[in-house]
Amino acid sequence: MPAHLIPTEALFGAWVAVGLTLFIFSFLYKDNPLFKIGEHLYVGISVGYTVVIVWYTVFIRLVWEEIKKGNYEPVIPVIIGLLILTRFIPKIAWLSRIAFAFVVGFGSGVAIPRTISSYILKQIEDTVNPLVTMGSGSFFQLANPQSGMNTVVVLIGVVSVLFYFFFSIEHTGAANTIARTGIYFLMIGFGAAFGYTVMSRMSLLIGRFRDLQTYAGGEYAYATAVLLSATIVTLALWEILGRRGTRLE
Amino acid sequence: MKAFARRMISIDRRIIFLLIAGATLLPLVRPFGLPIKVSPEVKAVYDYVEELPKGSVFFLSFDFDPSSKPELEPQAVALLRHAFRKNLRVIGMTHWLPGTSLADSIFARVAAEMHKVPGKDYVFLGWSPGGGSLIIAMGQDLYKAFPSDYAKRPTEGMPVLQGVKNLRDVNYLVSLAAGSSGIEMWYVFGKDKYRFEMAGGSTGVIAPGLYPFLRSGQINGLIGGLQGAAEYETLIKQKGTAVAGMDAQSADHMVIIFLVLLCNVFYFVLRNEKGAAV
Numbered sequence: 001m002p003a004h005l006i007p008t009e010a011l012f013g014a015w016v017a018v019g020l021t022l023f024i025f026s027f028l029y030k031d032n033p034l035f036k037i038g039e040h041l042y043v044g045i046s047v048g049y050t051v052v053i054v055w056y057t058v059f060i061r062l063v064w065e066e067i068k069k070g071n072y073e074p075v076i077p078v079i080i081g082l083l084i085l086t087r088f089i090p091k092i093a094w095l096s097r098i099a100f101a102f103v104v105g106f107g108s109g110v111a112i113p114r115t116i117s118s119y120i121l122k123q124i125e126d127t128v129n130p131l132v133t134m135g136s137g138s139f140f141q142l143a144n145p146q147s148g149m150n151t152v153v154v155l156i157g158v159v160s161v162l163f164y165f166f167f168s169i170e171h172t173g174a175a176n177t178i179a180r181t182g183i184y185f186l187m188i189g190f191g192a193a194f195g196y197t198v199m200s201r202m203s204l205l206i207g208r209f210r211d212l213q214t215y216a217g218g219e220y221a222y223a224t225a226v227l228l229s230a231t232i233v234t235l236a237l238w239e240i241l242g243r244r245g246t247r248l249e
Numbered sequence: 250m251k252a253f254a255r256r257m258i259s260i261d262r263r264i265i266f267l268l269i270a271g272a273t274l275l276p277l278v279r280p281f282g283l284p285i286k287v288s289p290e291v292k293a294v295y296d297y298v299e300e301l302p303k304g305s306v307f308f309l310s311f312d313f314d315p316s317s318k319p320e321l322e323p324q325a326v327a328l329l330r331h332a333f334r335k336n337l338r339v340i341g342m343t344h345w346l347p348g349t350s351l352a353d354s355i356f357a358r359v360a361a362e363m364h365k366v367p368g369k370d371y372v373f374l375g376w377s378p379g380g381g382s383l384i385i386a387m388g389q390d391l392y393k394a395f396p397s398d399y400a401k402r403p404t405e406g407m408p409v410l411q412g413v414k415n416l417r418d419v420n421y422l423v424s425l426a427a428g429s430s431g432i433e434m435w436y437v438f439g440k441d442k443y444r445f446e447m448a449g450g451s452t453g454v455i456a457p458g459l460y461p462f463l464r465s466g467q468i469n470g471l472i473g474g475l476q477g478a479a480e481y482e483t484l485i486k487q488k489g490t491a492v493a494g495m496d497a498q499s500a501d502h503m504v505i506i507f508l509v510l511l512c513n514v515f516y517f518v519l520r521n522e523k524g525a526a527v
Contacts, residue, residue, distance in 0.1 A: 028266045046347060053346055058378055061397060110381060110438075118437040118467065126465035143289060145464040193457045196474065200320060200453030202273070202501040203475040206494040207319020209273050 006219050014215040018223040021208050022231045032238060034231060127158055157185040251522070254515040265508065272504040276496035283499055285492065290463055291480040293470035294448045297421055298331050305420040306413055307337040308445075311352035312344045312424050312431030317452050318351060321425045323478035323491035324450040325355050328423055331485045333363035338409050339371040340419070342395070344383070344430050349376045353399050367400065369408045375399030380430055384438040388416040416443040425450040425472075432459060436467050450477065 006014075023038035063074045083099040086092045129151050139148035163175070164182030171179040216224035301307065309328060313321045332339050343352045356373045365371055374395040377383050386394040391413060392405050404410060412418060422445055424435045432449035440447045446469055451459055453474030463471045472481055475498055478491035 028263065050346055053349055053376060054378070057376055061401075062377070066396070106382075110385065114381070114437045114441060118433075118441050122441075122465055122467055123461060126461070189457070196453040196457050198505060199474055199476065199498065199502070202498055203320045203453065203494065204316075205269070205273055205501075206277070206475070206497045209270075209277055209497070210319070210490060210494065213274075213277055 011220060014220045015223045015227065017211060018215050019227050019231075021212060022227055025208075026231055026235060029235060032235060034234060127154060129154075131155065156181065161185050250518055254518040255522075258512070258515050258519065268504055268508075269501060272500040273497045276500045277493070280493060281496045281499075283496055285479050285483045285495060287480045287483060288477075290471040290473070291477050292484065294328075294423065294450075294472055295331070295470075295481060295484040297446065297448065297469060298328070298335065298337075301335060301337055301420055303336045305337050306340065306418060307332045308340045308342075308416075308419045308422040310342055310344065310422065310424040310426075310431070310435060311348055311355070312434075313427035313452070314345045314348035315351050317427035319490075319494070320452045320475050320478065321427060321450065322351075322355060323475065323489055323494075324425055324472050324481060325352075326359055326489055327478060327481040327485055327487070327491070328425075328450070329356065329359040330363065330487055331481075333359065333365050333370070334485070336370075337420075338413075339365075340374065340409070340413075341371065342374040343376050344380060344434065345427070346376050349399070368398075368402060372404065372407055372409050373399045374404070381434055381438040384416070384435065385442070388439065388443040391415050416445060419443075419445045421445070422447040423450060426455065427452045428455065432462070432468060436462065440467070448472075 020038045020041065023034040026032055027035040063078055066074050080099050080102055083095045086095040129146070131148060131151055141147040142149060144150070160178050160182035162182075164171075164179045164186070169175060212224045214220075216222065298307070309325065309332070311321075311325060329339065341352060341356050343349055353373050353375070356371065357367075360367065360371055367373075375398060377395060379386065383394060391410070395404050397403050398407075416422075416439055422435060422439070424432045424447065426432045426449060432447075432451060435447060439445070448470035449459055449462075449468050450472035451474070453476075456471065456473035456477075459468070459471055459473075462468045472478060475491050475494055478489075479495045482489050482492050
């Protein structure tokens with residue numbers, strides 16, 4: 001077996017990756033202890049990893065090392081941050097309001113103008129494009145998002161969808177036609193979004209299968225074949241024990 | 250026919266899982282080599298990178314974690330290969346804490362493949378808290394936001410960052426995003442304020458929501474999902490995992506379309522039966 005060609009940590013990593021992938025996939029059969037192991041490991045490792053990175057990046061790099069250099073600026077946000085912890089001491093819990101006021105005030109002040117500019121003004125600017133522009137290529141050029149044809153489609157879509165959500169008048173007659181047009185636009189939008197979601201999920205499946213394929217070789221000590229067999233045997237035993245009523249849940 | 254339709258409608262869903270597994274696995278083992286058509290939004294990103302002069306500052310933000318790796322890793326690899334081939338100075342970072350070491354490993358792997366030196370040709374800054382506030386801080390002073398890189402080397406005086414004070418000195422930025430803490434955040438707090446050109450690469454799930462930004466010119470290009478990555482790999486003429494996965498993607502889509510049509514036929518056959526939808 002040419003497993004010695006791969007460094008031990010890479011070999012171990014491959015076995016862990018294959019094992020956990022198969023444990024998670026085993027849920028497609030039914031909920032089982034192997035899936036639970038994979039699920040709990042994922043949660044635990046994610047939290048552990050986050051704590052370590054936050055400790056190093058935030059406390060050590062941005063606070064401690066700066067203080068050691070004689071820069072005491074980070075002490076101010078540290079104090080504001082610590083005020084949040086006063087929530088645990090009822091007598092001085094009111095101090096946490098200072099921290100929350102800072103977070104809300106700063107967050108709103110930074111986010112509101114930028115969000116209005118980017119999400120509202122820029123989008124309105126693009127929606128109210130002239131319907132017919134001179135010398136900008138063919139009106140019917142569907143591949144060009146700025147073509148006249150697409151601008152008309154955007155206009156009809158925006159007006160009809162907005163009208164669909166306008167409930168102050170009854171949707172009958174011409175109003176019903178406009179509202180129904182809005183529904184069609186919404187349905188096409190949802191369809192496109194769902195199509196992309198399916199594509200995305202399939203890509204994730206392909207990614208896992210590609211890894212299983214990569215680690216199936218001799219250089220990884222046949223991780224996929226060995227662990228797939230082990231998973232199937234474990235599930236079979238678990239099923240048999242369950243039918244006999246001797247399984248520990 | 251009705252009895253058959255009834256039986257098929259209540260088929261064990263695990264059979265469908267097996268069909269999808271087969272449709273995924275077969276093309277991976279024996280690829281068909283289906284052609285890949287490049288879309289204008291992906292070509293726009295490629296063209297912009299292609300036109301950047303040697304030594305320009307290319308910023309790649311890895312705004313994803315391992316759960317989006319199959320879609321966004323091929324995009325990152327293709328973009329890095331292109332940028333390194335063009336001898337651009339590459340700066341990388343991530344807004345997604347769980348993706349930090351994944352981003353670092355992608356960076357290190359592609360840089361080693363292209364014989365690029367850390368600190369001289371590229372730098373990976375790692376993760377820092379703040380999101381939008383961090384972008385604003387980087388727009389004011391990159392070195393205060395990131396006093397050291399992911400490998401704990403001081404950023405001040407690094408050859409790759411020569412002449413770079415803040416985000417205004419970035420020539421092109423691409424955010425590879427799996428959620429709103431990515432392309433949208435970079436646009437809202439970065440491009441709109443500090444006036445650099447930017448594009449996005451995204452998972453398929455969030456791609457439809459980004460098309461309004463593309464149409465309005467807020468981003469100049471968009472690489473969407475595995476398909477987008479495959480298109481970029483085709484453009485740089487270096488096929489990778491995305492092109493290899495596209496046959497499986499097409500096969501999966503064919504199976505899904507076939508099953509949806511078939512299911513509708515069965516429902517149509519049983520349309521007058523009560524409780525037909527099991």
